[in-house]
Amino acid sequence: MELITNKVRNSLELIGNSVIEFLDGLGKFTIYFFRLIAWSFRPPYRTKLFFQQVYFIGNKSLFIVALTSTFSGMVMAYQSYLGFSVMNAHTLVGPIVAIGLAKELGPVFSALIVTGRCGAAMAAEIGTMKVTEQIDALEVMGISSIQYLGVPRLWAATISLPMLSMIFLLVGNIGSYMVGVHLLSIEEVKYFAKLRDFMEMSDIYEGLIKAGGFGFMIGLIGTYHGFQVKGGAEGVGKGTNAAVVWGMITVLIADFFLTSILVKLLE
Amino acid sequence: MEYAVECENLIKEFGHDRILKGINIKIPKGKITTILGFSGAGKSTLIKHFLGLLKPTSGKLTILGEDITKLKDIELRDFRKKFGMLFQYAALFDSMTTFENIAFPLREFTKMSEAEIKERVDSLIKDVGLVKESTYKLPSELSGGMRKRVGLARALALKPEIILYDEPTTGLDPITTKMVNDLIYDTNHSNPELTSIIISHDIQATLKISDYIAFLDKGVVIEFCPTAEFKKTTHPTIRKFLDLTAH
Ligand SMILES: Nc1ncnc2c1ncn2[C@@H]1O[C@H](COP(=O)(O)OP(=O)(O)OP(=O)(O)O)[C@@H](O)[C@H]1O
Ligand SMILES: [Mg+2]
Numbered sequence: 001m002e003l004i005t006n007k008v009r010n011s012l013e014l015i016g017n018s019v020i021e022f023l024d025g026l027g028k029f030t031i032y033f034f035r036l037i038a039w040s041f042r043p044p045y046r047t048k049l050f051f052q053q054v055y056f057i058g059n060k061s062l063f064i065v066a067l068t069s070t071f072s073g074m075v076m077a078y079q080s081y082l083g084f085s086v087m088n089a090h091t092l093v094g095p096i097v098a099i100g101l102a103k104e105l106g107p108v109f110s111a112l113i114v115t116g117r118c119g120a121a122m123a124a125e126i127g128t129m130k131v132t133e134q135i136d137a138l139e140v141m142g143i144s145s146i147q148y149l150g151v152p153r154l155w156a157a158t159i160s161l162p163m164l165s166m167i168f169l170l171v172g173n174i175g176s177y178m179v180g181v182h183l184l185s186i187e188e189v190k191y192f193a194k195l196r197d198f199m200e201m202s203d204i205y206e207g208l209i210k211a212g213g214f215g216f217m218i219g220l221i222g223t224y225h226g227f228q229v230k231g232g233a234e235g236v237g238k239g240t241n242a243a244v245v246w247g248m249i250t251v252l253i254a255d256f257f258l259t260s261i262l263v264k265l266l267e
Numbered sequence: 268m269e270y271a272v273e274c275e276n277l278i279k280e281f282g283h284d285r286i287l288k289g290i291n292i293k294i295p296k297g298k299i300t301t302i303l304g305f306s307g308a309g310k311s312t313l314i315k316h317f318l319g320l321l322k323p324t325s326g327k328l329t330i331l332g333e334d335i336t337k338l339k340d341i342e343l344r345d346f347r348k349k350f351g352m353l354f355q356y357a358a359l360f361d362s363m364t365t366f367e368n369i370a371f372p373l374r375e376f377t378k379m380s381e382a383e384i385k386e387r388v389d390s391l392i393k394d395v396g397l398v399k400e401s402t403y404k405l406p407s408e409l410s411g412g413m414r415k416r417v418g419l420a421r422a423l424a425l426k427p428e429i430i431l432y433d434e435p436t437t438g439l440d441p442i443t444t445k446m447v448n449d450l451i452y453d454t455n456h457s458n459p460e461l462t463s464i465i466i467s468h469d470i471q472a473t474l475k476i477s478d479y480i481a482f483l484d485k486g487v488v489i490e491f492c493p494t495a496e497f498k499k500t501t502h503p504t505i506r507k508f509l510d511l512t513a514h
Contacts, residue, residue, distance in 0.1 A: 133358035140318055140352045141372055142344035 032146075032224050036154055039147040046152050053156030060117040066084075067108055071170040072105050073097060073175030081184050090225050091190040095198035097176040099171075102207040106168040108255055109215035110161055115247035119222035122153050123243035126226025126238040135227075150227070154219035161215030162208040169207065169224055202266045210258050221247045269296040270329075271429050271462040277326035279312060281299045288486035295459055298323070299455050299463040304483035304509065310466045312447055313483065314431055317464070319343040330339075331428060348376060350421030351430040355437060357414040359406040362507070364390070366402050367416050372424045391420040395450065412443040419450060430454070432465040436445050436472060448472040451465040474498060482508070 004222045084090045096235040126149055128136050135145045180186045229235045272294040279287040286309045294300045305309050306333065315321040321337050328336050331349060336423060338346055340400060359368050369388045373379055377438055379387065391401060395416040422430055432451060436444040448469075455463045467473050472496075480497040482490040482505050490502055500506065 104421055127363075132356060132361070133354045136320075137352070137354060137358040138358070139320060140347060140350065141375065142347040144344070198446060 003264040009098045049152035055150045057160040059119045070175040073172030077176040077179040084222045093180045094191045094195040101169045101172040106165040107207050107211040110164040111251045119218045119243045119247040122222030122238050123226040123239045127229030127239040129175040130229045151221040157219035160209040165211035206262045271296045273329040275327040278324045280324045298478035300479040301465040301477040302481045308483045309486045331483030349428045351427035353418050353432045355434045367419045395420045429462045451475045
């Protein structure tokens with residue numbers, strides 16, 4: 001009997017502790033969010049660091065985005081061709097792929113790539129600076145580490161992601177065109193005519209706004225996990241890992257909610 | 268006598284833990300004062316208060332004549348420019364060269380031209396005894412001792428009124444240790460206005476270079492006096508510390 005009550009008590013304690021830990025983390029994250037926003041609007045504005053980060057994100061992700069988007073466009077063209085040709089609607093391949101790339105694949109894939117490449121790098125860089133007291137060194141000089149390290153990364157990610165997503169869309173469409181027109185012999189004129197008929201600017205806007213939202217979240221989560229690092233190299237590894245895992249989960253969940261909101265707004 | 272730092276009944280609690288239990292100390296201007304104490308005594312916590320990185324739960328803290336507990340966040344950031352700090356592992360920015368590290372505070376806080384910055388950095392490099400070849404190296408290409416010198420040059424760049432050293436020699440070999448201690452001594456004596464505050468476990472060096480010594484035990488200053496008197500103390504805890512670390 002005592003054994004059972006002990007077991008129940010232990011598991012309750014375990015649950016209680018994880019709930020407290022979760023709420024504690026949520027509180028810290030919220031505070032960090034507001035500080036990051038507040039410091040974004042306080043001079044000095046560190047434009048040089050911002051552009052360095054934009055360059056860094058582009059440099060790290062551009063090649064992978066181009067590669068991934070080519071093949072995504074190609075495979076989507078192929079799959080939709082197989083589906084639509086049954087109903088003799090294979091000329092719709094162009095717009096189907098383009099809309100899919102603009103609204104979903106472009107923003108989401110770019111975001112996942114940037115999370116893995118840059119969200120991780122943000123956490124690792126800031127985490128390393130934390131454990132080697134470089135953050136303290138900044139603070140002691142009277143420089144806000146959030147403003148110096150967090151703000152440029154947050155806004156660089158927010159701006160870069162729509163650009164990468166745009167590139168994903170363009171290159172993906174080239175892949176789709178190659179497969180659709182040159183491999184599967186859809187008439188070129190019809191391919192483009194349907195594309196013009198069905199694709200709308202709002203499809204592109206929706207994707208770009210979503211990409212911006214994802215970029216913001218990746219920057220926020222990546223830098224947060226960097227600042228949270230404790231201990232030595234092991235702590236940096238944990239922080240990097242958390243940045244990637246939480247970054248990806250957040251992007252995928254946020255995708256659903258952002259889409260629901262934007263569909264209503266852009267109607 | 269003029270004082271750089273004055274603590275009156277300074278208390279700091281983290282949650283329910285009282286870490287500093289009423290610190291009373293007046294650190295004289297222009298001298299070297301070392302704060303000794305066992306691990307966990309609260310030394311780092313105390314100097315974080317000097318820098319305004321932590322706020323006391325209660326008590327008064329006056330630095331260079333200013334009650335810093337009354338300063339707002341922005342004012343505090345400004346006030347910190349009166350301080351230089353040398354971290355245990357130097358805490359150099361590892362993406363920047365020696366030159367850029369030392370120039371960093373100058374670029375951030377002064378309107379000096381690049382030519383003036385170059386001149387100032389070169390003279391700081393000379394002051395701390397770095398060789399010219401290290402100027403354009405990254406921290407990862409420097410030895411521990413050289414990194415300390417760069418860290419000191421960076422800390423001195425804005426001509427601080429107080430310089431803090433957190434365990435400047437912990438983890439260094441005996442020769443580098445002597446070099447760093449000489450550097451602290453020389454720096455203090457070539458800048459008569461400069462107040463040096465050291466946190467240390469290195470009792471031999473402390474006795475050699477300090478003008479004053481404070482001993483912190485379990486959140487209280489149990490002894491604070493000129494070095495000559497400190498050597499003769501009869502306080503049992505301090506005697507134990509002195510005997511333990513005598514060799
Ligand atoms: N932010 C904090 N929150 C809670 N407790 C803290 C915090 N900072 C320090 N402490 C506690 O205060 C005590 C004193 O720590 P402190 O780092 O000041 O000691 P120290 O004298 O510098 O020791 P060492 O010689 O090991 O560096 C320790 O028990 C530590 O756990
Ligand atoms: Mg300490």
